Amino acid sequence: xxxxxxxxxxxxxxxxxxxxxxxxxxxxxxxxxxxxxxxxxxxxxxxxxxxxxxxxxxxxxxxxxxxxxxxxxxxxxxxxxxxxxxxxxxxxxxxxxxxxxxxxxxxxxxxxxxxxxxxxxxxxxxxxxxxxxxxxxxxxxxxxxxxxxxxxxxxxxxxxxxxxxxxxxxxxxxxxxxxxxxxxxxxxxxxxxxxxxxxxxxxxxxxxxxxxxxxxxxxxxxxxxxxxxxxxxxxxxxxxxxxxxxxxxxxxxxxxxxxxxxxxxxxxxxxxxxxxxxxxxxxxxxxxxxxxxxxxxxxxxxxxxxxxxxxxxxxxxxxxxxxxxxxxxxxxxxxxxxxxxxxxxxxxxxxxxxxxxxxxxxxxxxxxx
Ligand code: M6R
Numbered sequence: 001x002x003x004x005x006x007x008x009x010x011x012x013x014x015x016x017x018x019x020x021x022x023x024x025x026x027x028x029x030x031x032x033x034x035x036x037x038x039x040x041x042x043x044x045x046x047x048x049x050x051x052x053x054x055x056x057x058x059x060x061x062x063x064x065x066x067x068x069x070x071x072x073x074x075x076x077x078x079x080x081x082x083x084x085x086x087x088x089x090x091x092x093x094x095x096x097x098x099x100x101x102x103x104x105x106x107x108x109x110x111x112x113x114x115x116x117x118x119x120x121x122x123x124x125x126x127x128x129x130x131x132x133x134x135x136x137x138x139x140x141x142x143x144x145x146x147x148x149x150x151x152x153x154x155x156x157x158x159x160x161x162x163x164x165x166x167x168x169x170x171x172x173x174x175x176x177x178x179x180x181x182x183x184x185x186x187x188x189x190x191x192x193x194x195x196x197x198x199x200x201x202x203x204x205x206x207x208x209x210x211x212x213x214x215x216x217x218x219x220x221x222x223x224x225x226x227x228x229x230x231x232x233x234x235x236x237x238x239x240x241x242x243x244x245x246x247x248x249x250x251x252x253x254x255x256x257x258x259x260x261x262x263x264x265x266x267x268x269x270x271x272x273x274x275x276x277x278x279x280x281x282x283x284x285x286x287x288x289x290x291x292x293x294x295x296x297x298x299x300x301x302x303x304x305x306x307x308x309x310x311x312x313x314x315x316x317x318x319x320x321x322x323x324x325x326x327x328x329x330x331x332x333x334x335x336x337x338x339x340x341x342x343x344x345x346x347x348x349x350x351x352x353x354x355x356x357x358x359x360x361x362x363x364x365x366x367x368x369x
Pocket of ligand 1: 157
């Protein structure tokens with residue numbers, strides 16, 4: 001059932017282009033706009049929404065952090081993202097005009113379920129983004145947008161994460177479309193970009209051998225740090241989470257702009273630092289700032305591993321190792337930049353002799369508190 005792969009995780013990483021394409025299937029109509037019939041919250045109700053709150057745990061929370069950028073960009077509605085385990089014990093300010101989005105692969109995560117109950121008690125509508133048909137979270141929500149990743153067996157979430165990102169972009173674009181917040185052209189162009197992204201995920205997968213080789217050389221390290229900015233910041237958090245759960249290594253993700261506020265003190269000789277480099281096009285100021293972050297940490301002895309777009313030459317002099325990803329629009333970069341981090345963590349786990357699909361102390365769905 002592992003389809004010739006040593007681990008389910010490897011199989012599921014390889015399935016990502018299809019999972020992404022399947023999640024888009026039937027949701028983009030021939031005219032190039034979105035039809036999300038399953039989202040049974042009516043357009044007039046969606047036009048009333050004045051706040052979006054995303055609740056989730058673990059990897060799904062990271063998808064939520066990325067979704068915030070797309071939702072605020074395409075809808076101009078304020079969006080908050082909160083760990084379900086924190087949200088459920090707060091007294092959040094919600095009402096009938098708040099849209100709460102609960103993201104969960106399994107649909108059974110206790111904290112996320114409790115968070116959505118908490119939101120519904122306050123009259124908010126809840127939209128679930130879920131991968132498991134008929135599970136508890138979608139059953140208790142007002143509407144559900146299913147991700148079509150297929151069954152995810154490995155404890156470490158991979159293809160579910162990419163499809164959660166796709167579903168989040170679909171929601172952001174759909175809300176933008178319904179509310180008419182952005183020029184139709186911009187939404188249509190973004191839908192087109194999204195419809196092509198699975199090909200880019202496929203291309204990244206073809207270039208993963210050097211990432212594996214690099215991971216093997218780091219098997220005896222104690223710490224790996226991850227840096228990112230903008231949508232690259234949650235990608236850094238996700239890279240660190242994967243490494244913790246699979247390689248049992250100390251790994252931390254930071255917002256690159258925070259380096260000077262503390263984390264730079266951690267940089268010492270030969271510590272590996274993975275940097276997610278934003279595109280030099282678009283928000284080029286972010287790119288330039290990250291390049292100077294790479295320079296700074298390298299000057300202090302870090303071993304820099306840059307994940308950068310094809311054709312980005314500015315990083316070359318400062319990257320000890322360079323991992324190339326295809327050119328994508330900024331908001332879609334997480335779909336390609338996360339893949340090498342999954343492969344990296346999986347290979348490090350193997351090199352350290354760890355059980356990849358069933359890491360110690362972890363369960364696939366966390367149905368207890
Ligand atoms: O099933 P869910 O998406 O609700 O699960 C949430 C987290 O438990 C899950 O993403 C966890 O962090 C993964 N093991 C990470 O790889």
